[in-house]
Amino acid sequence: MTTANPLKIGFCCPTIDAQPWADALAHKLPSAQMHIWPGSTESLDYALTWSPTQEFFDAQPRLKAVFALGAGMDSLLKLRLPESLPLVRIEDGGMASQMQDYVTHALLRHVYRFDRYEQDTRTGLWQQYAESLPEHYPVGILGLGELGSKIAERVRDLGFPVCGWSRSPKVLQGIRCYSGDELPKFLASCRVLVCALPLTAQTQNILNEKNLSLLQSSAYLINVARGAHLVEEDLLKLLASGHIAGAYLDVLRTEPAPVDHPFRSHPSITLTPHIAAQTLMQPSIAQISEKIRMLEKGQAISGVVQRERGY
Amino acid sequence: MTTANPLKIGFCCPTIDAQPWADALAHKLPSAQMHIWPGSTESLDYALTWSPTQEFFDAQPRLKAVFALGAGMDSLLKLRLPESLPLVRIEDGGMASQMQDYVTHALLRHVYRFDRYEQDTRTGLWQQYAESLPEHYPVGILGLGELGSKIAERVRDLGFPVCGWSRSPKVLQGIRCYSGDELPKFLASCRVLVCALPLTAQTQNILNEKNLSLLQSSAYLINVARGAHLVEEDLLKLLASGHIAGAYLDVLRTEPAPVDHPFRSHPSITLTPHIAAQTLMQPSIAQISEKIRMLEKGQAISGVVQRERGY
Numbered sequence: 001m002t003t004a005n006p007l008k009i010g011f012c013c014p015t016i017d018a019q020p021w022a023d024a025l026a027h028k029l030p031s032a033q034m035h036i037w038p039g040s041t042e043s044l045d046y047a048l049t050w051s052p053t054q055e056f057f058d059a060q061p062r063l064k065a066v067f068a069l070g071a072g073m074d075s076l077l078k079l080r081l082p083e084s085l086p087l088v089r090i091e092d093g094g095m096a097s098q099m100q101d102y103v104t105h106a107l108l109r110h111v112y113r114f115d116r117y118e119q120d121t122r123t124g125l126w127q128q129y130a131e132s133l134p135e136h137y138p139v140g141i142l143g144l145g146e147l148g149s150k151i152a153e154r155v156r157d158l159g160f161p162v163c164g165w166s167r168s169p170k171v172l173q174g175i176r177c178y179s180g181d182e183l184p185k186f187l188a189s190c191r192v193l194v195c196a197l198p199l200t201a202q203t204q205n206i207l208n209e210k211n212l213s214l215l216q217s218s219a220y221l222i223n224v225a226r227g228a229h230l231v232e233e234d235l236l237k238l239l240a241s242g243h244i245a246g247a248y249l250d251v252l253r254t255e256p257a258p259v260d261h262p263f264r265s266h267p268s269i270t271l272t273p274h275i276a277a278q279t280l281m282q283p284s285i286a287q288i289s290e291k292i293r294m295l296e297k298g299q300a301i302s303g304v305v306q307r308e309r310g311y
Numbered sequence: 312m313t314t315a316n317p318l319k320i321g322f323c324c325p326t327i328d329a330q331p332w333a334d335a336l337a338h339k340l341p342s343a344q345m346h347i348w349p350g351s352t353e354s355l356d357y358a359l360t361w362s363p364t365q366e367f368f369d370a371q372p373r374l375k376a377v378f379a380l381g382a383g384m385d386s387l388l389k390l391r392l393p394e395s396l397p398l399v400r401i402e403d404g405g406m407a408s409q410m411q412d413y414v415t416h417a418l419l420r421h422v423y424r425f426d427r428y429e430q431d432t433r434t435g436l437w438q439q440y441a442e443s444l445p446e447h448y449p450v451g452i453l454g455l456g457e458l459g460s461k462i463a464e465r466v467r468d469l470g471f472p473v474c475g476w477s478r479s480p481k482v483l484q485g486i487r488c489y490s491g492d493e494l495p496k497f498l499a500s501c502r503v504l505v506c507a508l509p510l511t512a513q514t515q516n517i518l519n520e521k522n523l524s525l526l527q528s529s530a531y532l533i534n535v536a537r538g539a540h541l542v543e544e545d546l547l548k549l550l551a552s553g554h555i556a557g558a559y560l561d562v563l564r565t566e567p568a569p570v571d572h573p574f575r576s577h578p579s580i581t582l583t584p585h586i587a588a589q590t591l592m593q594p595s596i597a598q599i600s601e602k603i604r605m606l607e608k609g610q611a612i613s614g615v616v617q618r619e620r621g622y
Contacts, residue, residue, distance in 0.1 A: 105415075105419040105425055108412050109416055117582075118581050122582075124575070125584070126568055129586075131589050134408075265433065270429050270432075271428075272425065272432065273432060278439070
């Protein structure tokens, strides 16, 4: 099925295989044409992006909207793009529940010492340690956006004492919410800190020695946001001093992490390769195709980024 | 504070340090006398036990009730005890939520491949695997007693498809409940099997080659019950054939596990040293002291074991 002027939709996803995504979108929008960059010089109506390049956008004069295939908008926002071009994020698309599960696993693993028990039993031991329960571990969620608030609710439902911090004030049931300049007070109340912030000029390097030192002693850090939130050498310093007991990190400043990155072999750091919230193809493509249909009818869509705040 | 005929309460807990438990109970029942076995020949009113011995009971003619400091009654039931002597289990006492958390951790770890990612990142890789989500892993809970039903509810709330099997029919919201001779049908519907059964003559060796072969292929086994439920060599056989992908086990037939036990070094088996549900001193002692008070007033108490069914 084709029309006189078919929609032209481009994929600028240099680090992943875009073909399955293009096939899935073609299935939802059968009259549209799909173009995978590089390899096409068509002038496009819409673009779907994953770690996009400036070069792609420089050759596109008439884009109507750009869809990011992930929750974080930082890789798009660092490019030079027309001010009027709407940048659209994935809204959930299965990411919140994955991130809830990621944090649940990391948190229970630390609190109940499963990592230690697993290692012990491999090395010939069979030893039980003193009880260590969720109620002993106040957890703080840094960032209470779409993902952070869902993480906070899950952690609350697991029986942990929970608080949260966000730029502007929020209200979440059963969760003490701090905001703005209450950051030091918030940090001082946490034994576990979960970073779920968007990456902006204000939040870059927020996990630094000064802030992390405010956490309760023997604190634990979980980062599911962006590598650039964390000053990596500051974490190493605080692990060496013992103020921080360990960290479970899904993101690093450079990804893939260099083979000799010191975090890879650090006994108190656990890494995963940026998998805490994989963009699920089916719900994401369904969402994007529906938004393209609405835009074509001149209707407003949700999920458009406010560039001045950075998310 | 003493009375003319103080209650005499004994502790037969040869494998743990009973003193803190005796101190905690003395705090709740200040007029009672605490006696730790061996070392006392007093004739006792009540006994608190953990892996008790026949010798202890042979010297006790007038016990009014025996309290087990754990959920499993198998170590008491294998002894020769007067038929009329009430054997009392701990009712929850914080164990259900620990076991929910234990199964949650083991389940998420397997489904999201956190074990593999952690290992990958240590060995220099930074690779993402295809999506693997709770909805792809139907979980079956073997045993829907006090602990099993709580586990089933948690797994359901995490978004897994869940079913359960128990000796007698049960009803749990959102959980398909099988019973009695429907065991094969139940097993065929599971990709993950969680054993939460009491250990009885009927359930011993229930995790054998015949039953485990009925699970969906690439199944995963979690055992939080008793080591004697599992025929260990059958698990090794099914891991070798690939029918079972892995196992997370808190219990073994012999505990502590021998240093050269093959499970300790098996790449697809993860062990923890019987810590899935530690008996918490404060809630357990509060519960036992209240039950002793009720028995002294001639009131009926809950949690008395039905010996003919074995739990």
